[in-house]
Amino acid sequence: MKSLQDSVAELKGVGPKRVADLATLNIDTIEDLLTYYPSRYDDFTPTDLSTAKDKQKITLKGQIVSEPLFTRFGYRRNRLSFRIRVGQQVVMVTFFNQPYLKKQVEMDRQVTVMGKWDARRQQITANKLVTTASNKGNEYGAIYPVNKHIRQGTLRSLIRQAFEDYQNVIPTLLPQSLRDHYRLMDRRQMIKEMHFPEDAAMAKAARRTATYEEFFLFQLRLQAIRRVHQREDGTRILYHNDEVKQFIAGLPFELTDAQKRVVNEICRDLRLPYQMNRLLQGDVGSGKTVVAAIAIYATITAGYQAALMAPTEILASQHAEKLAKVFAGTHVHVGLLTGSLTTKQHRELLTAIKRGDINLIIGTHALIQNDVQYANLGLVITDEQHRFGVNQRQQLREKGEHPDVLAMTATPIPRTLAITTYGEMDVSVIDQLPAGRKPIQTKWIQGKNTNEALHFLRDQLSSGAQAYVVSPLIEESESLDVQNATDLYQQLAAYFEPNYQVGLLHGRMSGDEKDAVMDQFKNGQIQVLVSTTVVEVGVDNPNATVMIIYDADRFGLAQLHQLRGRVGRGQRQSYCLLIADPKTPEGKERMKTMVATTDGFQVAQKDLELRGSGDILGDKQSGVPDFKVGDPVGDLKILQIAREDAANLLAEPHWDAYDDNQPLVLYLKRHQLETHFD
Template sequence: MLDNSVVTIKGIGDKFAEDLQSLNIYTVEDLLFYFPSRYDVLEIQPLSELIHEDKVSIEGRVLNAPSLSFYGRKKSRLTFNIEVENIAVKAVMFNRAFAKNQIKMGDVVTLTGKWDAHRLQITVSNYQKGSIEKTSEIQPIYSIRGDVTSFRLKKAIQQAIREQANQVEEILPPDMLSAYKIPNRMGAMKTMHFPESRVALKHARRRFTYEEFLLFQLKIQILRKRRREATVGNSQHYDAMKLETFISKFPFSLTNAQKKSLNQILSDMKSPYRMNRLLQGDVGSGKTAVAGVALYAAITAKKQGALMVPTEILAEQHFQSLTEMFGDLARVELLTGSIKGKRRKEILADVENHQVHILVGTHALIQDDVHFETLGLVVVDEQHRFGVEQRRALSNKGLHPDVLFMTATPIPRTLAITAFGDMDVSVIDEMPAGRKEIETYWTKANTFDRVLNFIAKHVEAGEQAYIICPLIEESDKLDIQDAVDLYNQLEAYYPPSIQVGLMHGRLHSTEKEEIMKEFAANKVQILVSTTVVEVGVNVPNATIMVIYDAERFGLSQLHQLRGRVGRGDKQSYCILIADPKSENGKERMRIMTETNNGFKLSEEDLKLRGPGDFFGTKQSGLPDFKVADMIHDYRALETARNDAQEIIEFNLLEEDPKYEPLRTLLENEGVFDTVLD
């Protein structure tokens, strides 16, 4: 049986079984499905088709006896020439002194290694004497650690296939296999380990890519369905006429993207199920206006609303904007840690008695003494800044309130499907008309004097600037400008009439709040900061964003920082000071200067950095797929998502016998026993 220990496989003793545990291989099934991490393809190609610096394989006759030289301790260099297509190619081998006695003049050898097209030279990583077939031979390469060797692991997998491969059962329905032209599970598993051809390997990979995505999406859709069904009776009967009148009084027209997102949110609020929706849109795209209308819809449905944000200054700004938006239509109150004593008690009493319609605040909203009479809608801004427990505590304060999460971090479609699959996602992907695009420039540190003069000119005209640094204090390890040092330099550089402020993550939250308030009030004209300024405040007078050592940031973070300016009607600028050494770093700078579209940038960032780095590996919560790749296999991801939705919507796991193997597998993994939030 596949769930038996690996020691049941011939040749695997207790010691080797213990070694295999370092690879998370415990059962026969773990061993059979421990797929190679990559494949080396030994394929002889003509010299004219070889690409500079690629890993290649060539075959030729040795023209001279190898020359061996030693350098350093136990280091050697072996060189010889081989004739390939009547051309002499130089072969270099490092630390293979023993090969001098194996390779003789006149031998035919097959060499694999890094190709240098300029020197007609190959740096050899593997070689074998004699000719191989011109067709490709595919070598599986496994990730190994500890005492497990590649040879022994391959041998164990081979033996497991001989003994237990026929126990691998198909879990996908037959019509799915034929519709997508994918091989059966047992055949695909064998091919993944010992591929006969590139085509066979491609189809085996396609099969497991789809399988992984489908299983993951089914888990998400099952969870989503159970959550929805757990909150039946949540319909909010809002007044559509009042909403229309409310929107008509805005000093601007909603964009089509805002209207679409708003309709999706209102539809959720009207439904009997609890809303669990993510609203994502670039900085300045108008998420707050959409959230404001949704909050007003809750008020007309005789419910209360709450808006939770990560910082006090952001809470104050939202409080002011909502107060202006609602006027006499609703009572908006602010609750933060700074509000204490009698005033706090009054607000809490009025919230409990439904005299407050909308409560805006920080995590103070989830304290035990905050009680709503009828909480209908919770809006959480910059949702990734709050822990799951904090968000859940606020959600649980009312009678299953609808929850709308907002983020200004544009999330690529593939990541949204994967990381937020249990949420509905609304996207505001167009900017309001007439908004000036931020001009972005890339320069090097030797032009910093010109940048400082540029800032001075704009500050003298009444504007303000941010200068962002990656570090707080000087580091021996990294040659990058630090915030404290730069602050001291600017203090000395600018006249006393220009106030320079300093903000970083080591300051107490009250100190950070105070500095941001001074900056917002234009008491500080230039704010030197680390990335703690990334999320939050609206300072319309800030028109310049300078980012030092910009190559150290990802595209999404650079875009978030850039979004701190351009909030008013003045032309704004973002200046990237960077000297990237890698092509990847140069590409990031180039893309930043070419587009202000956050969604386009987020897609590029995902390609350049990968999903773990995009979210931050620790809190990404992204699944660790063995075969599937969210970036390259996004079409398969979308297909699997659509199939999973259909399977759950039509209850096929329960009602259609051909889906029984899938249901059994999910049951064995405990999917139906998951405790809901």
């Protein structure tokens, strides 16, 4: 029996090579093919020649009435000319430098041509030719994102074949009540009109249905995960309140009101009998680490272990070093588990973790390896959580008996988008900086004034400050005319010698080399650290007060904000200098935004407006979906409505027993999610 889960190899003419080519577009099944939607459409509606204006782009449909005339002139230059009858008129059509079209020009054939109209000569200089056979009479032609392996025509033909062969087994997933309420198409019609619309109105209506369906199904999965977590017997962590209060009182600073609020939210979750699943957002330098430390301490007072997973060894090492100081003199025993341990060290550490001798385990993804067994894991924290895939986070969660989960991110996400995108999580926000922190002064400097930045840096160094200098590349690139870290290091070393030491840090260095450079920088042996974006996350030196970013327009706003956050971590005034000559309006807007505000949430909102959600929310593996149709920013209202509808549906008693909901029950089962939550 036919199924949308059939391989594309079931289609006529699709052999192993074509299967492999389609896989480069992430098309493996018939459903993948049918939901590989167009990025835009060409409008093939014919233009009325009586109203066509000179130099206007027009579309003509007619019958070929002359043999093609093909002539060459100059190097690789050629012209293809033929006549078509359009109504009562005969029009000359000319194509330049498209010799392969000659095969499609046959006497009496019906064609559609698009191009620029020459009213005086009554002829068209065309750039596109569509035969009626490939257009099938539709006036609105789909254009797909393709690559070197698959051509537009091939993809279009395969989608048509798949629709004709499988249209009768396309299930409508959305319940009738929702389709009626929002006047949406059934799924078969939606897929047909997405690929082969008769006009712009039908294409728009199909896209509206596809957007809602995509958001609704995504939210249904998130809400199902959320309800499963809430139903599961979590680890009830009955921490010792007096000990926790004593620990907080012993900190060398007062918590901000925002930190106190968030600590209360987390501690309340720890005591509940179901699994905590909370996202902790806080701007760079807002004090997320100390909030995490309090949650860890509370967990350990109740006799449980805590694990903290960081995306890089540098960040894991820094967390271990910082938390070892915070917990000095307490009953918290810290272990650092990374890939660079010797076999003996690794074995001894695993034994100590299994016995429970170490109750705070910090590491990279090494924490989720099969050989890591925890004695009594109660709390899991992932830092910079958007850098981990959903599967990695799930693996860590499964290491204990439903441990509580706290995910932290310093990538500010506008609250509405955070709540909607991380729909399966509760969201806490630290929206306040610690007292005494001075806002970082940011200045945009043009490339020709680079010496101004270096003079300023020399003045700051003379007062005992240290600085980061960031370059987008490690070594010289012929394709990009940008400063590179190696050259920059050599230039600055020569510029500042012998008074100040310059160091170099980049991603191709070994872990030991990076650690050595960072230690020298922290200890003050290096005054200027030239680096790539390795320093973007987590690197902490309170004495560093200057951040200079070369070719700053090459970075996104979120990344610039992260880099700026490496300074301003002490009591002294800090500065960020952006050296850039942006060529685009967006590049200029990014520089202006950085100068105008140090508020990460405002920066994130602007980033959303300029570049969409992808850069804010991380790459495809982040757990944030790569939506095929919907835009979480532009279609935010639809996304929020879909979230509400999905939550309401799952809240209905015995929702999965109704006939109308059976396609959704099957959909969730296919995604290995439970459907019965009563």
